[in-house]
Amino acid sequence: MKDMITNLPSYEDMLAAHERIKPYIHRTPVLTSSYLNELTGAELFFKCENFQKAGAFKVRGASNAVFGLTDEMAEKGVATHSSGNHALSLSYAAGRRGIPCHVVMPRTAPQAKKDAVRGYGGIITECEPSTTSREAVFAEVQAETGAEFVHPYNDPRVIAGQGTCSKELMEQTDGLDAVIAPIGGGGMVSGTCLTLSTLAPEVEIYAAEPEQADDAYRSFKAGHIIADDAPHTIADGLKVPLKENTWHFVSNHVTDILTTSEDEIVAAMKLTWQRMKIIMEASCAPPLAAILKNPDVFRGKRVGVIITGGNVDLDKLPWVVGY
């Protein structure tokens, strides 16, 4: 498998990314909750990327890609397909550099996310809500514009950027036993693996995934990538499949992948809102849901929990409108 990969980011790439993107990102706070510590029996450290620029960790990878371009490459702009936060983040980063950003986005994506992409100056072309349609429409857009493709998670520049999150987390805490992050395409989990496998190899890395979009879980158990087309889950940022670069990190460095039901995801989301007074997306909730569901795995441990984003349509909360 490794022989097929020529394009993996290194630990030094991650360090360079952190220097490159620092002017454009927040060093987000790490919050704790004595209530949730008592409830779980673990000591939880929430890395709040919901407070990140553009409302999600994805601005790390997007900024690294945008600001790493030569002027000549940058001129034609950047392009991507995304279920939301990467689109937003790439639009933000492109705006900061003053270059165009083309976004192919499912027509079913939350209106709040479409509005936010346009608010950051992104140019949207809509596709059907399936991986197949998304890739076809994207090919057209890229052919027309010549823009530099920045894949939402498989791009090594993006993975290196996401790795800066767990670098900060380790700097902000006094040692951890484990880190847990949600997994969709695996960009954040891969960045976490990239950083921790060098910086703190003793730290266990867990990924949490919706049962209803459990392709990473099944891939992990099978030993090869399994992809679903258009799975259905409230955690809309986690529908996409692993790709070769993220599969490399997940298969080599992840301790386990834990899955949670839709009800468990919504309950963990609402609990976090109620007790921590922070707004996080449904896509951020599987880690806490997994900790609550598997207390024996985490009890007595110091656990970093990556809250990946906070871009929610407040008029369509799942416990109000259903899911």
Next chain:
Amino acid sequence: MKDMITNLPSYEDMLAAHERIKPYIHRTPVLTSSYLNELTGAELFFKCENFQKAGAFKVRGASNAVFGLTDEMAEKGVATHSSGNHALSLSYAAGRRGIPCHVVMPRTAPQAKKDAVRGYGGIITECEPSTTSREAVFAEVQAETGAEFVHPYNDPRVIAGQGTCSKELMEQTDGLDAVIAPIGGGGMVSGTCLTLSTLAPEVEIYAAEPEQADDAYRSFKAGHIIADDAPHTIADGLKVPLKENTWHFVSNHVTDILTTSEDEIVAAMKLTWQRMKIIMEASCAPPLAAILKNPDVFRGKRVGVIITGGNVDLDKLPWVVGY
């Protein structure tokens, strides 16, 4: 007026309060939002007491009162009447000391607040939603128990405790031109006046109030306390009237009181949720609403904004269920 007051807290009382309560409170973070800075033309520093223990700044004053009691006084417990967060906070503080806390609370208070008070071990007696009823029922409870009365805002121990918030805010920022806080009974505003009039007398102090519960505004303009019985506003923590101690601070140290409509309050609340990804109560929203409504007052200034609490019934959000 001053001659009538024998019981005002001093700056030294505030400093002593901060030492006394430190083990029981969070030093809450100060957050910023480049979006809201651009929108308002001011530089805003949000002191996030929504992340405070028990979900509100009121735990500062309550803890100061509870932990300042002699063992003999503490034995019979504490008692109060409150529209919510003081009840919660006093129950929390009493629980930490291991003494009973009796709470008289309007039967119309949000169920989430009643549940939370009971969750912290508070003993609730319900009254009608008017100041008159509340005071009558409270007199009975106090006569029965002999518990020490801790008024939600007029108590000098409470005012001294609330003053610790702006002490931290000044330590966490590099100088401010103004501070703005919501005003109901005036506990937070009085604590802010107590602290800043000595620590940073150049800082302007603004209070923000719902138009539909504008008794502090009318008092300020008239030069004497005007009280309403049972005003109606979504900002349910701001319905109570000023009392002699808070009137002293408000009348002597506040620069101005600004009022906002219910629509402006809900819009500012939702905007904060959307852009800052934090959960704050409707009662916290008048300051941002007032800044948006009066841009000329705040433009170009460094403004501390006190986010007073985050205890919200997530099943009854005003933009979903109406208000």
